[in-house]
Amino acid sequence: MIEFSWQFFAVGIPAIIFGGISKGGFGSGAAFVAGAILALVVPPGAALGIVLPLFMLVDAATLKPYWGKWHWPSAKGLMIGAVPGCIIAAYLYAIVDADIFRLLIGAICLAFVAFQLSRSVGWLTVKQIPFSAPLAWVAGLVGGFTSFVSHAGGPPTAVFLLSQGLSKTAYQATTVVVFWAVNWMKAVPYAFLGIFSWDTMMGSLALAPFALVGAWIGVKAHHLVPERLFFGLTYVLLVLTGVRLIWVALA
Template sequence: MSLLSDPTFYLAAIPAVILVGLSKGGFGGAMALLGVPLVTLVVPPVQAAAILLPILIVMDIVSLWAWRGSSDLRTLSIMLPGALLGIAIGWATAAVVTEGHVRLIVGLVTLVFSLRWLLERLGGRERTASHNRPRGTFWGMVAGFTSFVAHAGGPPYQIYALPLKQDPKLYTGTSVVFFAVVNAVKLVPYFALGQFDRSNLTASLALMPFAPLATLAGVWIVRRIKPAVFYPFMYGMVFLVSLKLIHDGVSDLAGW
Protein backbone atom coordinates (compact mmCIF):
# COMPACT_ATOMS: atom_id res chain seq x y z
CA MET A 1 0.00 0.00 0.00
CA SER A 2 1.37 3.43 -0.93
CA LEU A 3 1.69 6.10 1.73
CA LEU A 4 -1.08 8.29 0.33
CA SER A 5 -3.55 5.40 0.19
CA ASP A 6 -2.89 4.39 3.82
CA PRO A 7 -5.60 5.83 6.17
CA THR A 8 -3.31 5.52 9.20
CA PHE A 9 -0.90 7.97 7.61
CA TYR A 10 -3.60 10.67 7.56
CA LEU A 11 -4.75 9.80 11.11
CA ALA A 12 -1.26 10.59 12.37
CA ALA A 13 -0.12 13.27 9.92
CA ILE A 14 -3.15 15.59 9.90
CA PRO A 15 -3.19 16.11 13.71
CA ALA A 16 0.59 16.60 13.52
CA VAL A 17 0.25 19.34 10.90
CA ILE A 18 -2.53 21.04 12.90
CA LEU A 19 -0.44 21.06 16.11
CA VAL A 20 2.61 22.37 14.30
CA GLY A 21 0.50 25.00 12.53
CA LEU A 22 -0.99 26.30 15.79
CA SER A 23 2.54 26.51 17.14
CA LYS A 24 3.83 28.28 14.03
CA GLY A 25 1.03 30.81 14.41
CA GLY A 26 2.35 31.53 17.89
CA PHE A 27 0.07 29.47 20.11
CA GLY A 28 1.88 26.88 22.19
CA GLY A 29 5.35 27.37 20.73
CA ALA A 30 6.88 24.05 21.68
CA MET A 31 3.85 22.09 20.42
CA ALA A 32 5.72 21.91 17.12
CA LEU A 33 7.92 19.26 18.72
CA LEU A 34 4.96 16.90 18.72
CA GLY A 35 4.71 16.95 14.93
CA VAL A 36 7.56 14.63 13.96
CA PRO A 37 6.86 12.06 16.74
CA LEU A 38 3.23 11.79 15.61
CA VAL A 39 4.20 11.15 12.00
CA THR A 40 6.83 8.62 13.11
CA LEU A 41 3.96 6.42 14.26
CA VAL A 42 3.50 5.50 10.59
CA VAL A 43 6.81 6.30 8.85
CA PRO A 44 10.51 6.29 9.88
CA PRO A 45 11.82 9.44 11.69
CA VAL A 46 13.99 10.65 8.81
CA GLN A 47 11.10 10.35 6.37
CA ALA A 48 8.76 12.12 8.82
CA ALA A 49 11.17 15.05 9.06
CA ALA A 50 11.52 15.22 5.28
CA ILE A 51 7.72 15.23 4.80
CA LEU A 52 7.16 17.98 7.36
CA LEU A 53 9.96 20.36 6.37
CA PRO A 54 8.28 21.73 3.18
CA ILE A 55 5.07 22.15 5.20
CA LEU A 56 7.03 24.10 7.82
CA ILE A 57 8.31 26.41 5.08
CA VAL A 58 4.74 27.16 3.94
CA MET A 59 3.71 27.77 7.56
CA ASP A 60 6.67 30.12 7.96
CA ILE A 61 5.53 32.13 4.91
CA VAL A 62 1.99 32.42 6.30
CA SER A 63 3.32 33.40 9.74
CA LEU A 64 5.69 35.99 8.28
CA TRP A 65 2.76 37.61 6.48
CA ALA A 66 0.48 37.46 9.54
CA TRP A 67 3.07 38.88 11.95
CA ARG A 68 4.75 41.35 9.58
CA GLY A 69 6.07 44.40 11.44
CA SER A 70 5.96 42.65 14.83
CA SER A 71 9.54 41.48 15.34
CA ASP A 72 12.34 42.61 17.63
CA LEU A 73 15.45 43.27 15.55
CA ARG A 74 17.67 43.27 18.64
CA THR A 75 16.72 39.68 19.49
CA LEU A 76 17.24 38.59 15.89
CA SER A 77 20.61 40.33 15.54
CA ILE A 78 21.82 38.59 18.69
CA MET A 79 20.45 35.08 18.08
CA LEU A 80 20.51 34.48 14.31
CA PRO A 81 24.31 34.50 13.82
CA GLY A 82 24.59 31.84 16.51
CA ALA A 83 21.78 29.85 14.90
CA LEU A 84 23.55 29.78 11.53
CA LEU A 85 26.71 28.54 13.24
CA GLY A 86 24.67 25.88 15.04
CA ILE A 87 23.17 24.63 11.76
CA ALA A 88 26.66 24.39 10.27
CA ILE A 89 27.86 22.39 13.28
CA GLY A 90 24.84 20.11 13.00
CA TRP A 91 25.51 19.50 9.30
CA ALA A 92 29.20 18.79 9.95
CA THR A 93 28.45 16.35 12.76
CA ALA A 94 25.30 14.73 11.30
CA ALA A 95 27.00 11.34 11.01
CA VAL A 96 28.40 11.46 14.56
CA VAL A 97 25.85 13.08 16.87
CA THR A 98 22.87 10.95 17.85
CA GLU A 99 19.38 12.42 18.05
CA GLY A 100 18.79 10.62 21.36
CA HIS A 101 21.66 12.39 23.13
CA VAL A 102 20.56 15.77 21.80
CA ARG A 103 16.93 15.30 22.88
CA LEU A 104 17.93 14.09 26.36
CA ILE A 105 20.31 17.00 26.98
CA VAL A 106 17.88 19.63 25.66
CA GLY A 107 15.07 18.05 27.68
CA LEU A 108 17.05 18.17 30.94
CA VAL A 109 18.17 21.77 30.42
CA THR A 110 14.63 22.84 29.51
CA LEU A 111 13.18 21.04 32.54
CA VAL A 112 15.51 22.97 34.86
CA PHE A 113 14.58 26.21 33.08
CA SER A 114 10.82 25.67 33.47
CA LEU A 115 11.10 24.52 37.11
CA ARG A 116 13.20 27.58 37.97
CA TRP A 117 10.49 29.81 36.51
CA LEU A 118 7.86 27.99 38.56
CA LEU A 119 9.83 28.40 41.80
CA GLU A 120 10.38 32.10 41.05
CA ARG A 121 6.68 32.60 40.35
CA LEU A 122 5.58 30.77 43.49
CA GLY A 123 8.05 32.80 45.53
CA GLY A 124 6.96 36.10 44.00
CA ARG A 125 10.41 36.59 42.50
CA GLU A 126 9.65 36.20 38.79
CA ARG A 127 12.34 38.09 36.90
CA THR A 128 12.46 39.98 33.63
CA ALA A 129 15.74 39.54 31.79
CA SER A 130 17.46 42.06 29.54
CA HIS A 131 19.34 41.36 26.32
CA ASN A 132 22.76 39.77 26.65
CA ARG A 133 24.74 39.12 23.47
CA PRO A 134 26.98 36.25 24.67
CA ARG A 135 24.02 34.45 26.23
CA GLY A 136 21.77 35.09 23.22
CA THR A 137 24.43 33.97 20.75
CA PHE A 138 24.96 30.78 22.73
CA TRP A 139 21.27 29.86 22.92
CA GLY A 140 20.84 30.83 19.26
CA MET A 141 23.64 28.41 18.36
CA VAL A 142 22.04 25.66 20.47
CA ALA A 143 18.67 26.34 18.82
CA GLY A 144 20.17 26.09 15.33
CA PHE A 145 22.06 22.91 16.18
CA THR A 146 19.16 21.12 17.86
CA SER A 147 16.76 22.26 15.15
CA PHE A 148 18.95 20.65 12.51
CA VAL A 149 19.79 17.46 14.41
CA ALA A 150 16.54 16.73 16.26
CA HIS A 151 13.94 19.32 15.17
CA ALA A 152 14.09 20.63 18.75
CA GLY A 153 15.08 24.26 18.30
CA GLY A 154 12.09 25.73 20.15
CA PRO A 155 13.15 25.15 23.78
CA PRO A 156 16.67 26.67 23.45
CA TYR A 157 15.16 29.72 21.74
CA GLN A 158 12.59 30.06 24.53
CA ILE A 159 15.23 29.79 27.25
CA TYR A 160 16.62 33.09 25.99
CA ALA A 161 13.49 34.82 24.69
CA LEU A 162 10.76 34.03 27.25
CA PRO A 163 12.48 35.80 30.20
CA LEU A 164 12.56 39.02 28.12
CA LYS A 165 8.80 39.27 28.86
CA GLN A 166 8.00 40.92 25.54
CA ASP A 167 4.45 41.61 24.46
CA PRO A 168 3.03 38.28 23.17
CA LYS A 169 2.67 39.72 19.67
CA LEU A 170 6.27 40.94 19.61
CA TYR A 171 7.57 37.66 21.07
CA THR A 172 5.62 35.64 18.50
CA GLY A 173 6.57 37.80 15.54
CA THR A 174 10.24 37.58 16.48
CA SER A 175 10.20 33.81 16.89
CA VAL A 176 8.44 33.50 13.53
CA VAL A 177 11.25 35.36 11.74
CA PHE A 178 13.93 33.43 13.63
CA PHE A 179 12.61 29.98 12.70
CA ALA A 180 11.68 31.02 9.17
CA VAL A 181 15.36 31.84 8.59
CA VAL A 182 16.50 28.65 10.35
CA ASN A 183 14.16 26.42 8.31
CA ALA A 184 15.10 28.11 5.04
CA VAL A 185 18.81 27.62 5.72
CA LYS A 186 18.19 23.97 6.70
CA LEU A 187 16.84 23.24 3.21
CA VAL A 188 20.35 23.31 1.73
CA PRO A 189 21.94 20.62 3.92
CA TYR A 190 18.74 18.55 3.88
CA PHE A 191 18.86 18.42 0.08
CA ALA A 192 22.57 17.65 0.24
CA LEU A 193 21.92 14.75 2.62
CA GLY A 194 19.29 13.30 0.26
CA GLN A 195 16.32 13.88 2.57
CA PHE A 196 13.83 14.66 -0.23
CA ASP A 197 12.39 12.40 -2.89
CA ARG A 198 9.24 12.31 -5.02
CA SER A 199 7.27 10.16 -2.56
CA ASN A 200 7.95 12.41 0.41
CA LEU A 201 7.25 15.62 -1.50
CA THR A 202 3.95 14.16 -2.76
CA ALA A 203 2.96 13.39 0.83
CA SER A 204 3.91 16.94 1.82
CA LEU A 205 1.70 18.32 -0.95
CA ALA A 206 -1.26 16.21 0.20
CA LEU A 207 -1.02 17.66 3.72
CA MET A 208 -0.29 21.21 2.60
CA PRO A 209 -3.91 22.57 2.70
CA PHE A 210 -4.00 22.13 6.48
CA ALA A 211 -0.85 24.22 6.95
CA PRO A 212 -2.18 27.79 6.40
CA LEU A 213 -5.48 27.08 8.17
CA ALA A 214 -3.83 25.80 11.34
CA THR A 215 -1.22 28.58 11.28
CA LEU A 216 -3.83 31.33 10.96
CA ALA A 217 -5.81 29.73 13.80
CA GLY A 218 -2.73 30.06 16.01
CA VAL A 219 -2.33 33.70 14.97
CA TRP A 220 -6.00 34.39 15.81
CA ILE A 221 -5.59 32.98 19.32
CA VAL A 222 -2.35 34.84 20.15
CA ARG A 223 -3.79 38.18 19.02
CA ARG A 224 -6.55 37.81 21.60
CA ILE A 225 -4.66 36.35 24.54
CA LYS A 226 -3.44 38.45 27.49
CA PRO A 227 0.22 38.36 28.64
CA ALA A 228 -0.92 37.13 32.08
CA VAL A 229 -2.33 34.03 30.36
CA PHE A 230 0.17 33.74 27.49
CA TYR A 231 3.37 33.39 29.52
CA PRO A 232 2.19 30.81 32.10
CA PHE A 233 0.76 28.79 29.20
CA MET A 234 4.03 28.99 27.28
CA TYR A 235 6.10 27.96 30.30
CA GLY A 236 3.66 25.10 30.91
CA MET A 237 4.15 23.93 27.34
CA VAL A 238 7.93 24.16 27.75
CA PHE A 239 7.69 21.96 30.86
CA LEU A 240 5.59 19.33 29.07
CA VAL A 241 7.89 19.30 26.07
CA SER A 242 10.95 18.92 28.34
CA LEU A 243 9.40 15.71 29.68
CA LYS A 244 8.68 14.58 26.11
CA LEU A 245 12.28 15.24 25.05
CA ILE A 246 13.68 13.38 28.07
CA HIS A 247 11.40 10.42 27.35
CA ASP A 248 12.35 10.35 23.67
CA GLY A 249 16.05 10.71 24.45
CA VAL A 250 16.05 7.90 27.01
CA SER A 251 13.98 5.71 24.67
CA ASP A 252 16.38 6.27 21.78
CA LEU A 253 19.47 5.56 23.87
CA ALA A 254 17.93 2.51 25.54
CA GLY A 255 16.67 1.12 22.22
CA TRP A 256 13.04 0.93 23.35
Protein backbone atom coordinates in the same frame (compact mmCIF):
# COMPACT_ATOMS: atom_id res chain seq x y z
CA MET B 1 9.07 4.20 0.21
CA ILE B 2 6.26 5.95 2.08
CA GLU B 3 2.84 4.30 2.08
CA PHE B 4 0.15 6.97 1.98
CA SER B 5 -2.43 4.87 3.79
CA TRP B 6 -5.29 6.01 5.99
CA GLN B 7 -2.94 5.66 8.97
CA PHE B 8 -0.63 8.28 7.42
CA PHE B 9 -3.44 10.80 7.19
CA ALA B 10 -5.04 9.84 10.52
CA VAL B 11 -1.75 10.59 12.28
CA GLY B 12 -0.33 13.24 9.97
CA ILE B 13 -3.30 15.61 9.74
CA PRO B 14 -3.74 16.33 13.48
CA ALA B 15 0.04 16.37 13.97
CA ILE B 16 0.57 19.02 11.30
CA ILE B 17 -2.41 21.10 12.48
CA PHE B 18 -0.94 21.05 15.98
CA GLY B 19 2.46 22.07 14.66
CA GLY B 20 0.89 24.92 12.69
CA ILE B 21 -0.97 26.18 15.76
CA SER B 22 2.21 26.12 17.84
CA LYS B 23 4.23 27.96 15.19
CA GLY B 24 1.42 30.38 14.32
CA GLY B 25 0.52 31.52 17.80
CA PHE B 26 2.54 29.95 20.58
CA GLY B 27 6.20 30.46 19.82
CA SER B 28 7.04 27.11 18.17
CA GLY B 29 7.83 25.57 21.57
CA ALA B 30 6.01 22.33 20.82
CA ALA B 31 5.88 22.43 17.02
CA PHE B 32 8.57 19.74 16.77
CA VAL B 33 6.08 17.23 18.19
CA ALA B 34 4.48 17.19 14.72
CA GLY B 35 7.55 15.48 13.31
CA ALA B 36 7.81 13.12 16.27
CA ILE B 37 4.20 12.03 15.85
CA LEU B 38 4.58 11.63 12.09
CA ALA B 39 7.60 9.40 12.71
CA LEU B 40 5.18 6.86 14.18
CA VAL B 41 3.97 6.01 10.66
CA VAL B 42 6.97 6.91 8.43
CA PRO B 43 10.75 6.56 8.88
CA PRO B 44 12.24 9.38 11.04
CA GLY B 45 14.30 10.77 8.17
CA ALA B 46 11.20 10.90 5.98
CA ALA B 47 9.33 12.69 8.75
CA LEU B 48 12.02 15.39 8.77
CA GLY B 49 11.72 15.74 5.00
CA ILE B 50 7.93 16.00 5.06
CA VAL B 51 7.71 18.46 7.94
CA LEU B 52 10.32 21.02 6.86
CA PRO B 53 8.48 22.28 3.74
CA LEU B 54 5.26 22.44 5.79
CA PHE B 55 6.95 24.50 8.50
CA MET B 56 8.38 26.78 5.81
CA LEU B 57 4.85 27.21 4.47
CA VAL B 58 3.60 28.12 7.95
CA ASP B 59 6.51 30.57 8.30
CA ALA B 60 5.52 32.30 5.06
CA ALA B 61 1.86 32.46 6.11
CA THR B 62 2.62 33.95 9.53
CA LEU B 63 5.32 36.48 8.63
CA LYS B 64 2.83 39.15 7.51
CA PRO B 65 0.66 39.22 10.69
CA TYR B 66 3.77 39.66 12.87
CA TRP B 67 5.88 41.75 10.48
CA GLY B 68 8.14 44.23 12.26
CA LYS B 69 6.82 43.32 15.73
CA TRP B 70 9.82 41.21 16.69
CA HIS B 71 12.66 42.13 19.06
CA TRP B 72 15.33 42.63 16.43
CA PRO B 73 18.46 42.34 18.64
CA SER B 74 17.25 38.94 19.87
CA ALA B 75 16.19 37.82 16.39
CA LYS B 76 19.52 38.85 14.87
CA GLY B 77 21.55 37.19 17.63
CA LEU B 78 19.58 33.94 17.38
CA MET B 79 19.92 33.82 13.61
CA ILE B 80 23.67 34.50 13.77
CA GLY B 81 24.10 31.68 16.28
CA ALA B 82 21.93 29.34 14.22
CA VAL B 83 24.33 29.48 11.26
CA PRO B 84 27.15 27.50 12.92
CA GLY B 85 24.55 25.34 14.66
CA CYS B 86 23.11 24.22 11.32
CA ILE B 87 26.57 23.79 9.80
CA ILE B 88 27.73 21.58 12.67
CA ALA B 89 24.53 19.55 12.52
CA ALA B 90 24.86 19.08 8.76
CA TYR B 91 28.36 17.63 9.17
CA LEU B 92 27.58 15.50 12.21
CA TYR B 93 24.00 14.48 11.38
CA ALA B 94 24.90 10.94 10.42
CA ILE B 95 27.33 10.16 13.24
CA VAL B 96 26.31 12.10 16.37
CA ASP B 97 23.65 10.77 18.73
CA ALA B 98 21.12 13.59 18.90
CA ASP B 99 19.64 12.05 22.08
CA ILE B 100 22.36 13.78 24.12
CA PHE B 101 21.11 17.14 22.88
CA ARG B 102 17.47 16.18 23.35
CA LEU B 103 18.19 15.23 26.95
CA LEU B 104 20.01 18.49 27.61
CA ILE B 105 17.36 20.73 26.06
CA GLY B 106 14.56 18.81 27.74
CA ALA B 107 16.22 19.33 31.11
CA ILE B 108 16.65 23.05 30.37
CA CYS B 109 12.94 23.34 29.47
CA LEU B 110 11.82 21.78 32.75
CA ALA B 111 14.37 23.74 34.80
CA PHE B 112 13.26 27.01 33.25
CA VAL B 113 9.57 26.36 33.95
CA ALA B 114 10.42 25.42 37.55
CA PHE B 115 12.44 28.64 37.82
CA GLN B 116 9.56 30.76 36.50
CA LEU B 117 7.03 29.09 38.79
CA SER B 118 9.31 29.68 41.78
CA ARG B 119 9.45 33.36 40.88
CA SER B 120 5.68 33.62 40.46
CA VAL B 121 4.96 32.19 43.92
CA GLY B 122 7.63 34.31 45.57
CA TRP B 123 10.17 31.61 46.36
CA LEU B 124 12.74 33.44 44.24
CA THR B 125 13.17 37.16 43.66
CA VAL B 126 15.47 37.51 40.69
CA LYS B 127 15.43 40.27 38.10
CA GLN B 128 14.78 39.39 34.50
CA ILE B 129 17.89 38.79 32.44
CA PRO B 130 18.67 41.72 30.12
CA PHE B 131 19.43 41.08 26.48
CA SER B 132 22.90 39.64 25.88
CA ALA B 133 24.29 39.07 22.39
CA PRO B 134 26.57 36.19 23.50
CA LEU B 135 23.63 34.44 25.15
CA ALA B 136 21.61 34.94 21.97
CA TRP B 137 24.41 33.37 19.94
CA VAL B 138 24.59 30.36 22.26
CA ALA B 139 20.80 29.90 22.22
CA GLY B 140 20.82 30.25 18.45
CA LEU B 141 23.62 27.71 18.05
CA VAL B 142 21.83 25.14 20.20
CA GLY B 143 18.50 25.94 18.54
CA GLY B 144 20.00 25.66 15.07
CA PHE B 145 21.52 22.28 15.86
CA THR B 146 18.43 20.78 17.50
CA SER B 147 16.19 22.26 14.81
CA PHE B 148 18.30 20.58 12.13
CA VAL B 149 18.33 17.13 13.70
CA SER B 150 14.75 17.00 15.03
CA HIS B 151 12.90 20.28 14.31
CA ALA B 152 13.26 20.96 18.04
CA GLY B 153 14.76 24.44 17.94
CA GLY B 154 11.79 25.97 19.77
CA PRO B 155 12.72 25.13 23.38
CA PRO B 156 16.18 26.80 23.56
CA THR B 157 14.80 29.82 21.70
CA ALA B 158 11.81 30.01 24.04
CA VAL B 159 14.00 29.78 27.14
CA PHE B 160 16.17 32.66 25.91
CA LEU B 161 13.28 34.90 24.84
CA LEU B 162 11.02 34.30 27.84
CA SER B 163 13.83 35.16 30.26
CA GLN B 164 13.84 38.70 28.87
CA GLY B 165 10.22 39.44 29.68
CA LEU B 166 9.16 40.27 26.11
CA SER B 167 5.50 40.97 25.38
CA LYS B 168 3.62 38.01 23.93
CA THR B 169 3.51 39.55 20.46
CA ALA B 170 7.21 40.47 20.44
CA TYR B 171 8.01 36.97 21.64
CA GLN B 172 5.85 35.31 18.99
CA ALA B 173 7.02 37.58 16.16
CA THR B 174 10.65 36.94 17.05
CA THR B 175 10.18 33.17 16.87
CA VAL B 176 8.41 33.52 13.52
CA VAL B 177 11.21 35.48 11.83
CA VAL B 178 13.97 33.41 13.46
CA PHE B 179 12.59 30.07 12.32
CA TRP B 180 11.73 31.44 8.89
CA ALA B 181 15.47 32.06 8.51
CA VAL B 182 16.59 28.83 10.23
CA ASN B 183 14.34 26.65 8.09
CA TRP B 184 15.81 28.17 4.93
CA MET B 185 19.28 27.42 6.34
CA LYS B 186 18.29 23.77 6.71
CA ALA B 187 16.74 23.28 3.27
CA VAL B 188 19.93 23.03 1.16
CA PRO B 189 21.81 20.65 3.52
CA TYR B 190 18.66 18.49 3.75
CA ALA B 191 18.71 18.16 -0.03
CA PHE B 192 22.41 17.20 -0.10
CA LEU B 193 21.92 14.67 2.71
CA GLY B 194 19.11 12.96 0.80
CA ILE B 195 16.43 13.79 3.37
CA PHE B 196 14.14 15.10 0.64
CA SER B 197 12.67 12.65 -1.87
CA TRP B 198 9.75 12.42 -4.26
CA ASP B 199 7.76 10.64 -1.53
CA THR B 200 8.46 13.34 1.08
CA MET B 201 7.45 16.04 -1.38
CA MET B 202 4.16 14.23 -2.09
CA GLY B 203 3.58 13.87 1.65
CA SER B 204 4.24 17.58 2.19
CA LEU B 205 1.88 18.50 -0.64
CA ALA B 206 -0.90 16.31 0.76
CA LEU B 207 -0.63 17.84 4.23
CA ALA B 208 -0.04 21.45 3.14
CA PRO B 209 -3.69 22.60 3.52
CA PHE B 210 -3.75 21.36 7.09
CA ALA B 211 -0.54 23.21 7.93
CA LEU B 212 -2.21 26.43 6.76
CA VAL B 213 -5.31 25.65 8.83
CA GLY B 214 -3.11 25.22 11.89
CA ALA B 215 -1.27 28.47 11.19
CA TRP B 216 -4.56 30.37 10.85
CA ILE B 217 -5.88 28.94 14.12
CA GLY B 218 -2.60 29.81 15.85
CA VAL B 219 -2.64 33.45 14.71
CA LYS B 220 -6.27 33.87 15.80
CA ALA B 221 -5.62 32.21 19.15
CA HIS B 222 -2.60 34.43 19.74
CA HIS B 223 -4.68 37.59 19.49
CA LEU B 224 -7.62 36.22 21.48
CA VAL B 225 -5.74 34.66 24.40
CA PRO B 226 -4.81 37.09 27.26
CA GLU B 227 -1.09 37.64 27.86
CA ARG B 228 -1.02 35.96 31.28
CA LEU B 229 -2.84 32.90 29.92
CA PHE B 230 -0.63 32.93 26.83
CA PHE B 231 2.57 32.58 28.84
CA GLY B 232 0.88 29.99 31.04
CA LEU B 233 0.12 27.96 27.93
CA THR B 234 3.68 28.51 26.73
CA TYR B 235 5.06 27.04 29.96
CA VAL B 236 2.75 24.06 29.58
CA LEU B 237 4.07 23.54 26.05
CA LEU B 238 7.62 23.80 27.37
CA VAL B 239 6.90 21.13 29.99
CA LEU B 240 5.34 18.83 27.38
CA THR B 241 8.24 19.46 25.04
CA GLY B 242 10.84 18.87 27.74
CA VAL B 243 9.22 15.65 28.91
CA ARG B 244 8.93 14.41 25.34
CA LEU B 245 12.58 15.20 24.57
CA ILE B 246 13.79 13.43 27.71
CA TRP B 247 11.52 10.45 27.03
CA VAL B 248 12.82 10.08 23.47
CA ALA B 249 16.43 10.48 24.59
CA LEU B 250 16.21 7.85 27.34
CA ALA B 251 14.14 5.45 25.25
